[in-house]
Amino acid sequence: MSSPTTLFEKVWSDHVVVEETTDTPAVLYIDLHIVHEVTTPQAFSVLRENKLPVRRRDLTLPTLDHSTPTTPVSSFKDLLVAGEGAARQVRQMEQNCEEFGLDLLGYGSGRRGIVHVIGPELGATQPGKTIVCGDSHTSTHGAFGALAFGIGTTEVGHVLATQCLLQRKPKTLAVNVEGQLPPGVTAKDLILAVIGKIGVDGGTGHVIEYRGGAITALDMEARMTICNMSIEAGARAGMIAPDETTFEYLEGRERSPQGAEWDEAVARWKRLRTDDGASFDKTVTIDANKLTPMVTFGTNPGMVVSIENAVPERNDASFQKALDYMQVEPGKKMTENAVDVVFVGSCTNGRISDIAEAARVLEGRKVANGVRMLVVPGSELVKAEAEARGLDRIIVAAGAEWREAGCSMCIGMNGDIAQPGQLTVSTSNRNFEGRQGVGARTVLASPATAAASAIAGHVADPRDFS
Amino acid sequence: MKPVTRIQSHTVVLPTRDIDTDQIIAARFLTTTSREGLGKNAFYDLRYDKDGKEKPEFALNQPEAKGCGILIAGNNFGCGSSREHAPWALLDFGIEAVISTEIADIFRNNALKNGLVAIVVDDDSHQWFMDNPGVELTIDIEDLSITGNDGRTTEFSMDGFARHCLLEGIDQLGYLRQQQDAIAQFEENRSWKP
Numbered sequence: 001m002s003s004p005t006t007l008f009e010k011v012w013s014d015h016v017v018v019e020e021t022t023d024t025p026a027v028l029y030i031d032l033h034i035v036h037e038v039t040t041p042q043a044f045s046v047l048r049e050n051k052l053p054v055r056r057r058d059l060t061l062p063t064l065d066h067s068t069p070t071t072p073v074s075s076f077k078d079l080l081v082a083g084e085g086a087a088r089q090v091r092q093m094e095q096n097c098e099e100f101g102l103d104l105l106g107y108g109s110g111r112r113g114i115v116h117v118i119g120p121e122l123g124a125t126q127p128g129k130t131i132v133c134g135d136s137h138t139s140t141h142g143a144f145g146a147l148a149f150g151i152g153t154t155e156v157g158h159v160l161a162t163q164c165l166l167q168r169k170p171k172t173l174a175v176n177v178e179g180q181l182p183p184g185v186t187a188k189d190l191i192l193a194v195i196g197k198i199g200v201d202g203g204t205g206h207v208i209e210y211r212g213g214a215i216t217a218l219d220m221e222a223r224m225t226i227c228n229m230s231i232e233a234g235a236r237a238g239m240i241a242p243d244e245t246t247f248e249y250l251e252g253r254e255r256s257p258q259g260a261e262w263d264e265a266v267a268r269w270k271r272l273r274t275d276d277g278a279s280f281d282k283t284v285t286i287d288a289n290k291l292t293p294m295v296t297f298g299t300n301p302g303m304v305v306s307i308e309n310a311v312p313e314r315n316d317a318s319f320q321k322a323l324d325y326m327q328v329e330p331g332k333k334m335t336e337n338a339v340d341v342v343f344v345g346s347c348t349n350g351r352i353s354d355i356a357e358a359a360r361v362l363e364g365r366k367v368a369n370g371v372r373m374l375v376v377p378g379s380e381l382v383k384a385e386a387e388a389r390g391l392d393r394i395i396v397a398a399g400a401e402w403r404e405a406g407c408s409m410c411i412g413m414n415g416d417i418a419q420p421g422q423l424t425v426s427t428s429n430r431n432f433e434g435r436q437g438v439g440a441r442t443v444l445a446s447p448a449t450a451a452a453s454a455i456a457g458h459v460a461d462p463r464d465f466s
Numbered sequence: 467m468k469p470v471t472r473i474q475s476h477t478v479v480l481p482t483r484d485i486d487t488d489q490i491i492a493a494r495f496l497t498t499t500s501r502e503g504l505g506k507n508a509f510y511d512l513r514y515d516k517d518g519k520e521k522p523e524f525a526l527n528q529p530e531a532k533g534c535g536i537l538i539a540g541n542n543f544g545c546g547s548s549r550e551h552a553p554w555a556l557l558d559f560g561i562e563a564v565i566s567t568e569i570a571d572i573f574r575n576n577a578l579k580n581g582l583v584a585i586v587v588d589d590d591s592h593q594w595f596m597d598n599p600g601v602e603l604t605i606d607i608e609d610l611s612i613t614g615n616d617g618r619t620t621e622f623s624m625d626g627f628a629r630h631c632l633l634e635g636i637d638q639l640g641y642l643r644q645q646q647d648a649i650a651q652f653e654e655n656r657s658w659k660p
């Protein structure tokens with residue numbers, strides 16, 4: 001009998017074209033390559049210079065997300081809302097797709113959206129696939145038991161030209177989450193707690209597998225939130241073994257296998273789990289029963305605290321620099337901080353369940369005076385579904401803005417930014433200095449915490465708004 | 467890519483931990499479609515105040531930092547986004563090597579593919595570099611060593627393939643394209659098709 005292996009090892013070994021040696025990395029085959037306007041222009045230039053085609057157009061999924069305005073677009077002039085460079089980048093992507101024969105899910109497709117939102121919702125993201133994109137949050141797709149990770153632009157060129165990557169095999173880290181999330185505590189709170197525990201470099205060089213009862217109890221969108229932020233712990237990828245929840249989500253989607261192929265696929269997917277007795281390079285265990293809503297207080301996602309507790313004190317220059325930037329004081333709770341902007345969206349929390357959760361908290365209430373709240377769906381399909389459910393009307397009635405799909409304030413490349421010194425409670429994944437605008441201060445939180453904070457006018461506990 | 471065998475330069479020290487790629491090159495500078503000219507925006511918000519004036523206290527703005535090609539950085543340098551604009555910006559700014567106790571995975575991969583030498587050293591050596599800003603170091607990719615002008619030597623390790631590519635100036639796309647037959651065979655033989 002062959003020795004027991006992990007989920008990661010099964011997917012890895014299924015894609016090795018050439019084994020690695022001490023002198024050379026493995027050649028790894030890629031099943032799905034998602035591309036967008038920001039990290040591909042220089043890669044397409046390399047193809048052009050070398051007179052190379054895109055090897056597998058059928059495995060390449062292009063869209064527009066980062067540099068797109070969140071106001072309606074029907075002409076080039078409308079794109080300019082996001083700035084001239086951004087508009088040109090979008091145009092360049094449209095031209096590159098045309099030149100290389102790629103079917104762009106762009107304007108007019110009804111399918112445009114954040115790279116990590118559209119892959120799953122179209123059913124293109126599937127268990128056992130290798131998935132890459134020139135964006136670090138590609139880890140999101142690991143929620144389906146895919147091996148998915150972010151790559152640089154040079155590597156985007158490699159995949160476009162050869163459908164392969166040169167890779168060294170990473171190590172494995174098991175994150176076991178035992179118990180059950182208490183009411184009012186979400187996947188976002190859980191992953192923030194994990195990063196707080198292992199640190200922003202705790203996963204460097206590793207692929208994480210999230211395991212345990214608290215993980216299998218999550219729906220697919222919550223699992224995506226978890227895997228999404230693996231990179232915030234330094235890990236290349238995060239994975240969750242596929243199960244009935246996964247199959248149910250995928251069945252009948254646009255690009256999911258159909259008919260007999262579906263049955264074959266499910267049979268194959270069922271084997272994608274870590275064998276009993278397989279070993280990981282590292283293991284961490286977390287007790288879900290003890291978790292509370294979490295918020296960040298500093299300038300990296302590991303600087304995180306329970307909404308119930310005070311900001312900690314540490315005698316460390318980098319730590320102090322972060323607190324100074326954030327204008328928060330140790331010994332005080334984050335709920336004492338007034339809020340200027342609230343952002344609900346991004347590949348972490350911009351899916352339909354996230355919008356619905358924010359709407360639940362907003363329903364029949366009003367956003368506090370002086371607070372600007374933006375709700376940005378992760379894709380055009382999410383937007384359409386939210387509108388079909390009437391969520392947009394609840395959001396607008398509460399005094400928040402309902403915008404067009406895209407990355408928006410998660411990265412602020414399209415003009416959606418906070419002003420210097422403003423504090424934003426954001427459902428995105430990075431609270432780095434200047435991430436949401438020069439001098440802007442970011443507090444990462446769940447959609448419920450974000451909506452609660454918009455109503456309260458300060459960072460607030462969502463459990464007070466049930 | 468030009469071969470990189472040896473780097474000889476003075477150091478500049480940026481002691482902060484967890485310098486992320488958003489700080490190396492902010493998102494608003496990513497709307498470019500070329501890889502040239504990003505250096506002027508490297509570390510922009512750390513280098514300049516809101517009126518666009520240089521912040522004199524920032525390490526890279528100090529007169530003795532001019533022309534320094536080796537960056538000594540705090541732990542976990544280059545974390546965050548996968549933007550290759552980060553190493554492009556550093557190279558264009560004149561940085562040829564980054565030395566830290568830990569360098570984020572994607573950044574390190576991106577850096578080495580562009581000839582920016584990313585090196586992880588032990589805590590003691592790192593502390594010495596941090597405490598001695600401005601020293602002249604020679605980084606030898608052949609020997610995998612860093613030698614100070616006082617003769618002090620630190621060894622480091624590097625993936626054999628990355629080192630080979632640096633020394634020979636190998637373009638990895640060319641290497642991958644030589645595997646075309648194996649790739650076609652893999653596509654042909656696999657038991658399921660994506």
Ligand code: SF4
Pocket residue numbers: 065066114115116135137346347348406407410411428429
């Ligand atoms: S939503 Fe934010 S993190 Fe996600 S892909 Fe867009 S910019 Fe990146």
